[in-house]
Amino acid sequence: MGNTCCFLCGCVDQASVGVVERWGRFERLAPPGFHFFNCLAGQCLAGVLSTRIHSLDVRIETKTKDNVFVQLVCSIQYRIVKENADDAFYELANPREQIQAYVFDVVRAIVPRMALDELFEQKGEVAIAVLEELEKVMGAYGYCIEHILMVDIIPDDTVRRAMNEINAAQRLQLASVYKGEAEKVLLVKRAEADAEAKYLGGVGVARQRQAITDGLRENILEFSHKVTGTSAKEVMDLIMITQYFDTIKDLGNSSKNTTVFIPHGPGHVRDIGDQIRNGLMEASCAQIDQQ
Template sequence: MGNTFCIFVGCIQQSSVGVIERWGRFEKLAEPGLHFFNPFAGECVAGVLSTRISSLDVRVETKTKDNVFVQLLCSIQYRVVKENADDAFYELENPKEQIQAYVFDVVRALVPRMNLDELFEQKGEVAKAVLEELEKVMGEYGYSIEHILMVDIIPDASVRRAMNEINAAQRMQLASVYKGEAEKVLLVKKAEADAEAKYLGGLGVARQRQAITDGLRENILNFSHKVEGTSAKEVMDLIMITQYFDTIKDLGNSSKNTTVFIPHGPGHVRDVSEQIRNGLMEAASAQGKKSC
């Protein structure tokens, strides 16, 4: 229900304040409730003001320090101060236009001092400056500025596209750096693994050869002790011949269809045994030098 009035009685609703005049001159403020008037004494209700918070959205177009045109959407919450309702009623005919004019003035004076990035970071400072100016001005007219919110900052469409492209390029550059670092780590780890594999392979070959040498030495010693009158050379020749014929046998029993041509004869067996013996002697000689 709205405010109800007749010639002698008036009802002011809650969150409202009435302005009472006598013979066209301000007399008093009427609180919410029932009021009696004397029309014969010139009393009447000149108007009623709401003390509820009102909201006004103001869109301001300006440019920044780096010559970027932007639109700022400000939301201003204001209300009539109950004790100064007579000033609000008599001093201002259109408070919304007054508020909008001061918002335009403050924003267009402050934003051109900032770059676009600074504007996004300091939009709260812009809202604070607008609030301080409006509180100082509108307080004289009986209005209280409750809140000012910088709702949105909208750059030109071409600027937004450029900003998105710059951001995308920076992210692609960062992704390339991370990808390069990952590939570098992968190559280093692969090289380390290859070196480790070769090192372990070398150790395996060395141990294999050491085991063969130890086995041959043990066989020669055992055979020499069990069969009297045999020398180490004769035992070595016998072992070489036995291994030679075992190798020929394995090649013949292989299921693969591969033909291998090798020289065959007792002389070749003797050559093989001499080469192995010489190799063992050179290894023993080198081991002795290292011990010295």
């Protein structure tokens, strides 16, 4: 578009279309190439329109259903239809302002019916609504809307910070849950291991005591058969005294010497022997009762 020109010849570039007038009235469209014009007959090249795709970025500020002000950046790709280039040349003086006005109107009619989260999820639907409205309106003026993209949705800074804090709090809460579950599993496993260790320790102590009891019983019986005139009690006392002195010897030979006060004397040795003998007898009775 532009001022009226009058030449004897003219050239229309590729991806463009020329508008030819006769005595100020539209006559025809000139395709790309070299053209002659009869100036004496009133022919002239009134203007040249590009048929390439143009891009227009529109920034719209509006608010959502939950009263959050946002800025939307909408990118519109449009071009002139070659067959209707005369309508585009004569009908609209500023097509960019016309497109921008319709985008404002449609977006500000749709977005206030959506919450902020819905807007992020359904921005494609907003673009489709704008596309349908522009195709219907701009098609009558010789323009074709190729694509409409919602390039960006920019909430207010305070809203963005709040959204980030909410997301961070949710993630921290989820992390706390997982951490608690992990600690619970660890405590349960530790308790199970401790119970198993105590059970196995008890089994070991029981087997140790049973082995000691069996060994003492065999020693007493063997000694009684080989040495005539001895009673089981005398043999038991001898074994207990021998083990008593072995214990004292082991304490003295230990690498980690510690002062230990042990009552020592014939009477105390007799008391220790009576205690051990009574314990063995009680263990034997308990084993007989279980059988």
